[in-house]
Amino acid sequence: MNPAPNLILVGPMGAGKTCIGRRLAERFGLEFVDADQAIVDDTGSSIPAIFDNLGEPGFRVHEKRVLGALLQRGGQLISTGGGAVLDADNRRLIRQRGFVVYLRVSVASQLARLQRDKTRPLLQRDDREQVLHEMAAFRDPLYREVADLTIDTDLYTPAEATAHAVVRL
């Protein structure tokens, strides 16, 4: 028997996946699962430590393995890492295994929200803005490819974005 479907959030760093995800999970009685936290729990290493030791390619291997295992289960709200959609197998599984909400955010909002963040290895550099623009250009079509619903988080507080998702789900 197929397990119950999941609600899956995709979108870039700083889109509010964790904050909005927790609210949506509570609203729908789903177990909240943060894919990055699952990687930390599985490996016993922090995300920055994994990047330091194995680089981004090594992190992506762990991400694919852990996310793949999570997606086999059902009844969860899964908040995926911003780069999970880079892998074609991940995209296929994400689409198959749940209803997918893309939380969109502008680079300006990302910069404001992640100003003091030290937990995202890909942003620990001086040209953050440039990096975020390049990521957005490359990844936006990938998020759209998997999404059943897109919500622009620039326009709303987390509570409002959650309410918007609830009425459209």
Ligand code: S3P
């Ligand atoms: C990444 C996003 C992060 C985390 C890692 C890489 C990315 O997750 O997986 O730092 O490539 O955009 P969040 O989107 O939850 O911050």
